[in-house]
Amino acid sequence: MLEPKSVREVQEVVNTASTAMLIRGGGTKTALSTSSGNETVIDLSNLSGILEYRPEEFTFTALSGTSLKNITEMLSENGQWLPFDPPMAKIGATIGGTLATGLSGPGRYRFGGARDFVLGVEWVSSAGEILSGGAQVVKNVAGFDFPKLMIGSLGRFGIISEITLKVFPKMNSFGTVEWDCGDIDGAVGFVKEMTRTPIDLFAIDLESNGIVRARLGGLATTLNNRLARLSEYREGAKIILGDVELDLWEHLREFLWLPDDYSLIKVPITPDLIPQLDACLTDGQSQRKYSVGGNVAWIGWPGTTQEVDTILSGLGLGGLLIIGSPETSWLGTSSTITIFADKVKRAFDPEGRFLPL
């Protein structure tokens, strides 16, 4: 494993690598960061550090191997944060790995995901050049939106070396209302109703057993009134506050619910398809969490993932294996086997020096 400490060293690695390059950050997403053969593994955890942070601008620029933990602490000291709840911060995820896999947590619901906060990227190309896209200001449309393209690109177009993100003022208090809607159909129906309320929900998640949790964030002075109002939407509301509340969402954000030795699969979905997917997964020992107002399914799966692949294909859904064995990344209907993606790959990596899409 190669561990470049500077962008210059990343370039040297690219120039000398003799097998396909696999890029690794904190190694938290094992299915994507572990070598399954003879790839050249490039570990970026030493390419770390904040390059610029201007709290008054609500932007920062960091090297891609910088840990989410360090970034969160730095922002927090200035009353700021990344509201998309970047996952796996506690276990060592880096900002580069988060963006390259395109992962967001439950807070993605309110203000958008990783894709919506990235302003600029710099990367080392397959030819060893330092290239960049975007800018360091909060609004910019000049040139192609390469920063967004890099989101979810899994290091298959280039090695992200530097990232500029916008940040938001941090909400200073949170509360959650929980309902038991009986079953998944009841939960989906209720979530669809709730996502149209004028109440500014920060997050809304649901579970197979019919539990729905809606999270509010904002000024402490108005929170209790808002929670009371939210509770009135349905009988049986339970208000959760304080550390219990914080732990609850951390549990989801950090995937602490995932049993050891289980694979973790991310599946973009729409609320209407959740009951069908859930029904297909009820046999066996799988675990499911549905987040972002029913726009993403997180599937915890024991054993090989072939069966999930078949289920997803049958429903016309695509998934990405995040934690698990590195042999397969894409499950179900793949969004990457397209003419469009091929053209992009050819323009960025004509000789296939990074892993194929």
Place this chain on the structure above:
Amino acid sequence: MFTDFVDELSKMLAGDQLLTAKSELIPYESDGLTAFKALPRAVVLPEQQSEVVDIVQLCHRYSVPFVARGSGTSLSGGSLPNTDGIVIGLNRLNRILSLDAEQRIAVVESGVINKNVSDAAHPYGLYYAPDPSSQAVCTIGGNVAFNSGGAHCLKYGMTSNHVMGIKAVLPDGNLVELGGSSLENVGPDLVGLFVGSEGLFGIALEITLRLLPIPETYRTVLAAYPSMELAGDAVAAVVASGLLPGAMEIMDNLTVRAVEESVKAGYPIDAGAVLIVELEGEASAVEEEFRDLQEIISKSGAYNVRSARDETERNLIWKGRKGAFGALGKISPAYIVQDGVVPRNQLGAALAEIDSLSQEYGVRVANVFHAGDGNLHPNVLFDNREDGMLEKAEALASEIVKMCVRRGGAITGEHGVGMEKRHLMTDMFSDQDINQMLKLTNEFDPKGIANSGKMFPADRVRGI
């Protein structure tokens, strides 16, 4: 050759869908950037998505350049025709294909007018957030091509942040579907790449949009300041306070006077600058934030502060702001509007520099801008009937944009590069960065027929 091409077009389209007479072509010779004009050889007006695909395939076969056009409101010359090519007008592709209120998803054809999406969603308590000033006429397809912004980007982002899926025809005639109906995605963000690609990757036919619940309450404040500096400082103070307004807009005295003459929005005409701040969201939270905002504004040196008491007053405040460009058109025979971005802490200095550049060139500049995100809109006013004035105005406009880049900003915040700023791309990007963009363009459009000549400096389009 071109005659054969037109013959084939005429076989696939009805008579009123193919325009070739000069008198019919003239309305298409320029867009919102009227300083640039080019007469296309033909205009086609497809009514079905399949017709667009057929037309693009034909263009590819005959190597005829095409420019897709919605309502032609581009301020960067984004839909300026090629003189050796055709314009594909998409206004008839204007169906809202589905509106799923429960999942907050609308699927629309590219010729649907921006505001019509919100109007259709309104009965369900939903709306489409991006609101360019031209929203009553501009199309979603154009918004996608140029990643249009608007006054409310600060909180909810640009077009790109609201597009979940795109069905498009590539310049080689291939049909692709990118993204889907979910807010989430796996794999590279191809939708994100397509949005803002200025028509160089082909034509969006069908677009899946996310809708948002209509905010329960708005609190809109209009504050008048003796100077631009004080208004700029007020914006910095609001941003620093941790409030997240939906919009923060500044207009200078020249703009305020033009607006008052034109739409009578009730702005104080003696103001050195007028600031609009709008909070939006859930009623109880907004009321609390409004108290904080009032306190900040009261300490910011404003000499006249007014809060909209109802929707009519709010609309009046916005009518002035949204009518600003039109109003400036009435006080000047021609103008160029730039939309460079500077870091927000550079706003005051950037405005002072624009002022001194304006004096140096002897050309008036009216400033109206999205202050919350540092997105300037200096309107360079000139008389195009005077010899050399267009060139002078363009030179001044370029100087302003270069100044934005020097201050760590960007050449365009929402209008796109188009024709107008293509020579400025090298100020912002390295040769290698531009080469990478061109490599991508060549993959999608090896014949160079899709909105050819836009975004890149003229000498860089070919032969990388």
